[in-house]
Amino acid sequence: MTGLGQTAATRTIDLLLVVTSAVPPIQSPPASHWDVKPKASGSGCQASRLNLVFTTLGNGASTPAGWAQPVAVEASDDCGAAMTTGSVVVSFSNGDPPLALLGNGAGTWAGSWTPMSSAAGVTLTATASQPDVPLSGQAQITVGVPDNAGVPVLTPGGVLDAASFSLSATPASGQLVAIFGANLADQDASAPGLPLPDFIGDLQLVTADQAIPMYFATPGVAGAILPYGPTAGTSIEMVASRGTALSTPIQVPVSSGEPGIFTTSGTGQGQGHIYISGATLADASNPATINDLIVIYCGGLGEVSPGVQAGVSVPESYFYARNPVSLTIGGVDVPIIFAGLTPDSAGLYQINAILPTGYSH
Numbered sequence: 001m002t003g004l005g006q007t008a009a010t011r012t013i014d015l016l017l018v019v020t021s022a023v024p025p026i027q028s029p030p031a032s033h034w035d036v037k038p039k040a041s042g043s044g045c046q047a048s049r050l051n052l053v054f055t056t057l058g059n060g061a062s063t064p065a066g067w068a069q070p071v072a073v074e075a076s077d078d079c080g081a082a083m084t085t086g087s088v089v090v091s092f093s094n095g096d097p098p099l100a101l102l103g104n105g106a107g108t109w110a111g112s113w114t115p116m117s118s119a120a121g122v123t124l125t126a127t128a129s130q131p132d133v134p135l136s137g138q139a140q141i142t143v144g145v146p147d148n149a150g151v152p153v154l155t156p157g158g159v160l161d162a163a164s165f166s167l168s169a170t171p172a173s174g175q176l177v178a179i180f181g182a183n184l185a186d187q188d189a190s191a192p193g194l195p196l197p198d199f200i201g202d203l204q205l206v207t208a209d210q211a212i213p214m215y216f217a218t219p220g221v222a223g224a225i226l227p228y229g230p231t232a233g234t235s236i237e238m239v240a241s242r243g244t245a246l247s248t249p250i251q252v253p254v255s256s257g258e259p260g261i262f263t264t265s266g267t268g269q270g271q272g273h274i275y276i277s278g279a280t281l282a283d284a285s286n287p288a289t290i291n292d293l294i295v296i297y298c299g300g301l302g303e304v305s306p307g308v309q310a311g312v313s314v315p316e317s318y319f320y321a322r323n324p325v326s327l328t329i330g331g332v333d334v335p336i337i338f339a340g341l342t343p344d345s346a347g348l349y350q351i352n353a354i355l356p357t358g359y360s361h
């Protein structure tokens with residue numbers, strides 16, 4: 001082409017033709033390729049362990065002593081299936097009682113931990129076990145537990161029969177008990193006499209709508225009498241208070257009766273407080289013999305008739321144990337004359353019996 005006033009010209013150019021195969025259209029990959037969720041154990045994956053992750057606490061977290069702290073763990077196997085059966089237990093390097101977590105059926109296991117004492121670092125170890133598979137796993141974190149001055153702590157499961165100190169015994173109404181914890185008192189103190197007070201120093205123990213009468217209080221343990229009245233087989237909630245500071249509540253199961261013989265060592269072991277005619281200790285030097293009247297001082301015989309208020313001195317009259325009481329010594333049944341509360345005392349029971357023919361020591 002030429003324009004007005006221009007002469008014609010010719011130009012030579014090179015052309016390169018490139019021939020390729022047909023290009024396919026862009027298509028999305030199958031939907032299954034986008035499934036980034038972990039495969040369940042039933043999809044061909046063979047699980048070999050349990051994976052645990054703390055979700056309410058992490059390394060370096062801080063929780064004050066004496067205050068309840070939720071502890072939660074997410075548990076699944078290494079194929080991604082949630083752990084819904086078995087058990088998860090958390091142990092603590094500071095000696096606090098192990099905590100069994102409860103599962104929600106979807107892989108979350110949770111409970112509540114009340115640190116007993118302050119520490120720069122407490123290691124929490126969660127151990128999971130799924131015996132039916134079987135699989136197991138662990139996870140650890142370390143948290144700080146700063147001091148929480150003046151806040152009392154009650155040990156879960158730490159309300160024990162003051163006679164036997166048995167961890168497997170369930171105290172009864174009216175039972176003398178040792179209540180273990182921390183920050184219960186600044187120094188040792190005792191009740192001045194009967195009736196027992198509701199306060200020792202600035203410590204008060206409360207269950208339901210009533211105060212618990214106390215014998216003594218130390219920083220780590222208090223002596224008290226459980227109230228009469230709670231239904232056997234249920235639990236009562238106990239709280240410790242010091243001024244305006246309250247402990248985390250604990251549940252205390254109550255039985256109809258949990259006998260325990262007091263010992264001269266005060267530990268639940270060794271020579272019992274058992275007396276001939278109520279005066280001479282029946283020990284190796286003065287053994288009881290056939291037809292001797294023996295008096296056994298004990299706790300945990302339960303409700304009495306007529307009824308009495310816990311912590312009040314029992315008058316010089318009979319307050320019989322409502323529960324049937326039996327006694328065997330060396331496999332021989334021993335006739336009981338009386339079983340009930342000891343006069344001029346609070347929370348102390350006694351069993352009076354006659355050693356029968358056929359008994360040998």
